[in-house]
Amino acid sequence: MITIVLYIILFIYCLAIIALIYGFTKVNSFDYLGQKPKNKFSIVVPFRNEAENLPILLNSFSKLNYPADLFEVILVDDESEEVFSFQFSVFNVQMINNIRVSNSPKKDAISTAIQVVKNDWIITTDADCVVNENWLSALDNYIQLHDVSMIAGAVSYDCKNSFLHHFQQLDLASLQGATIGSFGLRKGFMCNGANFAYTKSFFQELNGFEGNDEIASGDDVFLLQKAIARFPDKVHYLKSENNVVLTKPLDDWKSLFYQRVRWASKTGSYQSNFGKGLGLVVFGGNLAWILGFGFWVLGLTPFLNIILIFFLKFVVDAVLIYKANLFLNKNSMRYLILGSLVYPFFSVSVALYSVFGKYEWKGRQF
Numbered sequence: 001m002i003t004i005v006l007y008i009i010l011f012i013y014c015l016a017i018i019a020l021i022y023g024f025t026k027v028n029s030f031d032y033l034g035q036k037p038k039n040k041f042s043i044v045v046p047f048r049n050e051a052e053n054l055p056i057l058l059n060s061f062s063k064l065n066y067p068a069d070l071f072e073v074i075l076v077d078d079e080s081e082e083v084f085s086f087q088f089s090v091f092n093v094q095m096i097n098n099i100r101v102s103n104s105p106k107k108d109a110i111s112t113a114i115q116v117v118k119n120d121w122i123i124t125t126d127a128d129c130v131v132n133e134n135w136l137s138a139l140d141n142y143i144q145l146h147d148v149s150m151i152a153g154a155v156s157y158d159c160k161n162s163f164l165h166h167f168q169q170l171d172l173a174s175l176q177g178a179t180i181g182s183f184g185l186r187k188g189f190m191c192n193g194a195n196f197a198y199t200k201s202f203f204q205e206l207n208g209f210e211g212n213d214e215i216a217s218g219d220d221v222f223l224l225q226k227a228i229a230r231f232p233d234k235v236h237y238l239k240s241e242n243n244v245v246l247t248k249p250l251d252d253w254k255s256l257f258y259q260r261v262r263w264a265s266k267t268g269s270y271q272s273n274f275g276k277g278l279g280l281v282v283f284g285g286n287l288a289w290i291l292g293f294g295f296w297v298l299g300l301t302p303f304l305n306i307i308l309i310f311f312l313k314f315v316v317d318a319v320l321i322y323k324a325n326l327f328l329n330k331n332s333m334r335y336l337i338l339g340s341l342v343y344p345f346f347s348v349s350v351a352l353y354s355v356f357g358k359y360e361w362k363g364r365q366f
Contacts, residue, residue, distance in 0.1 A: 003301050006288045010309055013285030016278060017316040023184030024177055024323050027239045033134060035141045041071040041197075042117035043125065046098070046109030048078040050127035053248070054086070057129055062090055066136040072118055076109040106193070106219045107209040114200060114208075122203065124219070125245060126194040130158070134242035139197055142238050149202040149234040150227050152179070152188070153195035156328035157249045166334045167342065168249040168256060170321055173333075177324030182274065183237040188228055189275030191237075193220035195245040198227070206230070212269060225271040244328060257350065264354035283351050286344035289313060314340050 043061070047054060054075070061073060073093040077084070079100075086093060096116060098109045110124060123139070125131065132138075139151065154176055159165040179190045203223070212222040227235050250256045267279045292309050295301040318336060325333050 002295055003305050006292050006295075006301075006305070006309060009284045009288040010312055013281055013288070014312060014316050016281045016285075017320055019185060020178050020181030021316070021320050021323065023181035023187075024320065026184030027180050027237055029327075030142055030238060030240045031138070031242055032141050032145075033137050033242065035144045037067055037070055037137065037140050039070070039121055039140045039143050040119040041121045041123055041136055041139070042113075042119040042200075043071060043073045043123050044076065044110055044113040044117070045073065045125055045127055046076045046078055046106050046113075047080065047084075047127035048105070049080045049082045051080075051082040051084040053128040054084055057125070057127055057131075058086060058089065058093065060130045060133075061093075063133050064131070064136055065133050066140070068092075071136060074113045074117060076113050078105045078109050102209075104209070104219065110219055111208055114203060117200060120199045120201060121197060122200055123195075123197040124193050126247060128248045129155075129194050130246045132242055132244060135245070138238065138240045138242035142236075142240070146236060147234070148236045149231065150198040150224065150236070151196075152183070152191035152224065152235075152237045153197070154180075154239070154244045154328060155192045155194045156244055156246055158246045159249055159331075163335050163338065164251070164253065164256070165249045167339050169325070169329075170333065170336065170339045171260075171343065173321045173324040173328060174317065176328060177320040178278070180237055180239060180324065180327075181320070182278070186232070187272070187274040188235060188237065189221070189225055189270065189272035189278075191220045191224045194247055195243070196220050196224075198223070202227070202231075202234070221266060222269070222271070225275070229271055239327065241327070257346075257353075260346075260350045261354045264350050267354075283348065285313060286347045289344045290348055310340075 045057065058073070068091040071091060073091060075093065075095040076098050077095060078098040086095070096112065098105065099112045100108050102108055114122065121143070142148070142151065155172070157165065157169045157172055159169050175190070182188050182190065206223065206226050209219065209223065224235065250259060267276065270276045289309060292301060292306050296303055296306045317340060321336070322333060325331070
């Protein structure tokens with residue numbers, strides 16, 4: 001009976017991942033750069049204690065293949081304890097202080113910036129990121145050729161040669177694969193605020209972050225789900241190698257655990273039923289592997305069943321991760337088998353802790 005239940009859970013999990021793989025293939029790649037630059041962008045960067053990373057990000061902005069008079073950069077300082085100052089730049093950049101009105105520093109920072117931006121198109125990214133030189137060109141070309149008001153883009157890690165870094169890349173590749181796959185199924189429910197664009201008028205029409213501003217994270221996901229619920233045809237995913245943003249992986253397991261807890265903590269508040277359902281299915285698939293392993297240790301199920309459960313889960317996961325990783329950075333996947341053994345324990349721990357525990361983020365407790 002135990003084995004049958006595990007196989008039923010695994011069967012549902014495999015169907016869900018296969019559906020995401022199908023959806024991933026349905027989203028067409030877009031790398032056309034033939035249009036003359038037209039759109040004006042306001043790049044919003046909320047930050048707290050990022051004096052080391054901000055110069056690197058600003059340097060990547062200076063290398064953009066886009067006219068400097070067609071974009072501006074708004075840095076929003078969220079009560080940093082470090083002093084950061086920038087030198088004269090070839091593009092328009094200004095730094096303002098965050099105006100806190102809610103429990104979510106990042107949502108407040110974006111809302112603060114929107115009050116001073118000069119352009120209708122807003123792009124959010126993070127201080128520890130580096131953008132592709134064609135980042136704005138790809139966005140501009142896509143906007144010119146599509147009737148769109150909100151665009152989600154890809155994020156990848158700049159990894160060093162360590163298991164922790166590549167574990168994060170595998171995890172992020174699975175998340176990006178699920179993100180793109182859900183858009184291909186016309187069930188988009190997830191995005192990343194490090195590469196997220198929308199018009200100011202669209203943001204205002206959605207009443208901004210109203211309704212979820214007491215949740216610390218989710219400046220990206222909740223806004224996306226609100227937009228898709230009301231205007232699904234206006235929200236697209238830009239699957240472009242020119243538009244991928246690189247960010248830094250974390251260097252210790254504690255920070256990674258808290259980051260993933262922060263991400264997972266907003267799942268229960270999703271507006272998307274598809275997103276909630278997929279979250280439960282993924283949790284169930286990982287839990288099934290852990291329970292199966294435990295039942296084998298207790299002698300309640302044969303070892304062959306555990307091998308089969310792991311193999312089936314590994315195959316569907318590997319296909320989705322491979323497709324996403326190939327799009328994100330074209331580097332070979334490392335530590336895939338070891339990561340697949342560790343991930344269920346890590347994922348289930350994160351999910352359970354996100355319900356009952358507190359986490360630390362940027363020196364603050366939530």
